[in-house]
Amino acid sequence: MLLPAGLSSTDEEQWVRRMLDRLKAKEQRRRPSDDDLLERARELALRYLGDNASPTSVRWAENQRHRWGSCTPDHGTIRLSTRLRGMPAWVVDYVIMHELAHLIVPNHGPRFWALVERYPKAERARGFLEGFSMAANGSVEEC
Numbered sequence: 001m002l003l004p005a006g007l008s009s010t011d012e013e014q015w016v017r018r019m020l021d022r023l024k025a026k027e028q029r030r031r032p033s034d035d036d037l038l039e040r041a042r043e044l045a046l047r048y049l050g051d052n053a054s055p056t057s058v059r060w061a062e063n064q065r066h067r068w069g070s071c072t073p074d075h076g077t078i079r080l081s082t083r084l085r086g087m088p089a090w091v092v093d094y095v096i097m098h099e100l101a102h103l104i105v106p107n108h109g110p111r112f113w114a115l116v117e118r119y120p121k122a123e124r125a126r127g128f129l130e131g132f133s134m135a136a137n138g139s140v141e142e143c
Contacts, residue, residue: 094125
């Protein structure tokens with residue numbers, strides 16, 4: 001890392017601290033914690049589902065090798081594949097929306113898809129995940 005010549009040690013410390021804070025914030029956006037995921041799910045439910053879906057927990061799951069996410073409607077729990085970490089936030093949000101819709105409608109019928117489509121980037125995110133799956137596995141994976 002290069003810093004301007006003549007920068008005082010105080011200014012250098014402030015600049016380094018600011019850059020480290022920015023990197024930390026960027027990493028947190030790219031790799032949210034389970035608590036961050038739950039907060040995001042609640043925001044998405046409120047914004048797009050009229051707060052009709054109430055997740056009790058949202059967490060990363062290591063054992064999701066063939067699905068992007070899953071949920072247990074009876075318990076209100078949502079699990080997201082750790083393979084989503086580092087993907088764009090709008091893709092993670094789509095998978096969360098998909099699972100939130102399952103808290104309302106447990107199947108993949110027309111009512112379910114109508115709920116998922118309330119998310120403005122649903123089609124784009126689905127295409128992203130399909131492309132990613134095809135490149136990685138040669139097949140399309142489901143949520």
